[in-house]
Amino acid sequence: xxxxPSNFIRDMILADNESGKHGGRVxxxxxxxxxxxxxxxxAKSITINFGLAAEFGGMCNLRFDDxxxxxxxxxxxxxxxxxxxxxxxxxxxxxxxxxxYFGQLFEWAKQLIRDGKAYVCDxxxxxxxxxxxxxxxxxxxxxxxxxGVAENLDLFERMKAGEFPDGSKTLxxxxxxxxxxxxxxxPVMYRILHAEHHRTGNQWCxxxxxxxxxxxxxxxxxxxxxxxxxxxxxxxxxxxxxxxxLGIFAPRQIEFDRLNLTYxxxxxxxxxxxxxxxxxxxxxxPRMPTISGMRRRGYTPEGLRNFALNLGVSKxxxxxxxxxxxxxxxxxxxxxxxxxxxxxxxxxLIIDNYPEGExxxxxxxxxxxxxSDLRQVPFTRELWIEREDFEEVPPKGYFRLYPGNEVxxxxxxxVKCTGVDKDELGQVTAIHCTYDPLSRGGNSxxxxxxxxxIHWVSANHALPAEVRLYDKLFTxxxxxxxxxxxxxxxNLNPNSLQxxxxxxxxxxxxxxxxxxxxxxxxxxxxxxxxxxxxxPVFNRTVELRDSWGKTQKKT
RNA sequence: UGGGAGAUCGUCUAACGGUAGGACAGCAGAUUCUGACUCUGCUUAUCGGGGUUCGAAUCCCUGUCUCCCAGCCA
Numbered sequence: 001x002x003x004x005p006s007n008f009i010r011d012m013i014l015a016d017n018e019s020g021k022h023g024g025r026v027x028x029x030x031x032x033x034x035x036x037x038x039x040x041x042x043a044k045s046i047t048i049n050f051g052l053a054a055e056f057g058g059m060c061n062l063r064f065d066d067x068x069x070x071x072x073x074x075x076x077x078x079x080x081x082x083x084x085x086x087x088x089x090x091x092x093x094x095x096x097x098x099x100x101y102f103g104q105l106f107e108w109a110k111q112l113i114r115d116g117k118a119y120v121c122d123x124x125x126x127x128x129x130x131x132x133x134x135x136x137x138x139x140x141x142x143x144x145x146x147x148g149v150a151e152n153l154d155l156f157e158r159m160k161a162g163e164f165p166d167g168s169k170t171l172x173x174x175x176x177x178x179x180x181x182x183x184x185x186x187p188v189m190y191r192i193l194h195a196e197h198h199r200t201g202n203q204w205c206x207x208x209x210x211x212x213x214x215x216x217x218x219x220x221x222x223x224x225x226x227x228x229x230x231x232x233x234x235x236x237x238x239x240x241x242x243x244x245x246l247g248i249f250a251p252r253q254i255e256f257d258r259l260n261l262t263y264x265x266x267x268x269x270x271x272x273x274x275x276x277x278x279x280x281x282x283x284x285x286p287r288m289p290t291i292s293g294m295r296r297r298g299y300t301p302e303g304l305r306n307f308a309l310n311l312g313v314s315k316x317x318x319x320x321x322x323x324x325x326x327x328x329x330x331x332x333x334x335x336x337x338x339x340x341x342x343x344x345x346x347x348x349l350i351i352d353n354y355p356e357g358e359x360x361x362x363x364x365x366x367x368x369x370x371x372s373d374l375r376q377v378p379f380t381r382e383l384w385i386e387r388e389d390f391e392e393v394p395p396k397g398y399f400r401l402y403p404g405n406e407v408x409x410x411x412x413x414x415v416k417c418t419g420v421d422k423d424e425l426g427q428v429t430a431i432h433c434t435y436d437p438l439s440r441g442g443n444s445x446x447x448x449x450x451x452x453x454i455h456w457v458s459a460n461h462a463l464p465a466e467v468r469l470y471d472k473l474f475t476x477x478x479x480x481x482x483x484x485x486x487x488x489x490x491n492l493n494p495n496s497l498q499x500x501x502x503x504x505x506x507x508x509x510x511x512x513x514x515x516x517x518x519x520x521x522x523x524x525x526x527x528x529x530x531x532x533x534x535x536p537v538f539n540r541t542v543e544l545r546d547s548w549g550k551t552q553k554k555t
Numbered sequence: 556u557g558g559g560a561g562a563u564c565g566u567c568u569a570a571c572g573g574u575a576g577g578a579c580a581g582c583a584g585a586u587u588c589u590g591a592c593u594c595u596g597c598u599u600a601u602c603g604g605g606g607u608u609c610g611a612a613u614c615c616c617u618g619u620c621u622c623c624c625a626g627c628c629a
Binding site: 006007011031032033035065067068070071124125128129132133134135136137138139166167169170179180181182183185188190191192193207209210211213214230231232233234235236237255257262268269310311312313314315316317318319320321323324326327328330331334335339365368369397399400408409410411412441442443450451452453454455518520521522544545546547548549550551 | 556557558559560561562565566567568569571578579580587588589590591592621622623624625626627628629
């Protein structure tokens, strides 16, 4: 079995298997509504549903819950398929649609009418609301509740035939207007919607509601364990009721806690708002918590999966720290990303005793602790180094470059700072150094140590690149915690994207969209789809841990 | 104030009447040609009050707090 800690859902399945409930069969499903792009919360659901199926030798159905044509689009269907594949969800090319069951659902609805358990109601949406009662008061029966079977059947067929305008009639289940569970107060099964469906076109003008469609779809597909989030807990009795009235195969609905992440907006509706108001550059903006955004940002499927696996599954309402996600992304990137050197905020470094015009190609490791996978980087008299790797007056504990101090240039030589050039404003414009020719490759034969190694690129060979430095999209742990009268957009981080012109080592010219690197000592980066050979573009995926930066912040 | 659900380190999660463990975060140190990685150590938790029991996070009673439900959304 798995080395992962168990969870209550796995325990339930184990118990079912032991009692022989489904003959040991385990069949789950992942049922997104194609009304937006998948986000990291869905990644958790995908991991659970496909993971459980795989673990128990069963299957998991990718099924589109496409019962509301007014909100659903083919673009979303396509993106969801791509994202599930990318995450490694094995749906074996089998794709299901609730809309494929519209015919069956219609027949079953007539069965309930014939059994006197459903009726056509002429109440307006407003009247339905008024007669539903409240949390503490029972509702009132609809005046149409006791229509005869024949009349109901006739009306329902005519609803389907398009004889009535939107909102004028519904088919309702006849249950109990006084039930303390609001879902039992004669729930709507069908509404009239003269809208074009992305798959069925104009074939239908009545569409099933979620409660009426979902359980029956599960049943048709032989789903054994229908795993959903906590807010559907109240719907389970209704889910069971429909299946029971119909006398069809009964899957079991199990609810778990949805993923909440600090600094992250997980509402599809609000994500849509960000896209529509152009507050971000689309669903796949690297700052978006969508799977496609994270992919573009450079997150790996493995990192996301490990994150989801380590979340655990429970029924507790909680909020996971964003740092946990970053940990798993870094962990995967650390072992998979090639290393390279790039300078984001350049400062010129001149090695006064290095021969003018000379170029030495230095061996550099592409991966840590691996001397056999090398690339060559050109070393010359003038280099770019990171601005923050030099301090004229070093703070306590600083052991990078400062006047009189010696450091190692990664894969290069030891250099000692001898002075600085300044402009008329007193700003440092260049650093002067001398190098130790005997320290070629990065080690001194006399065994002397330096406390710091810094990265660099040859000024003559460096390629310009656009680097997009992404930060959190929101400034607050809870983006919804907005000031009075404002919405979550008030918490948007104005510095969530910073573009810098960087210098990158020449070997990076060969990189193509989607390639991931660690720019040593800085962060992990991913080549953006906007990248061209003449104008490379890199997205910052996640920063390296920075204990020096942390101690700096404290003082 | 109806119904449903849930409360364990700062955060997430384990325990299934028998030593409250892990991960992330944090702190301290070791190591290091990345102030990265890795390694070591440390801090920190059973919502409150009663019971039952040799023994309770776990069972019972009671209180408190949090979340969800009044779409012809899912």
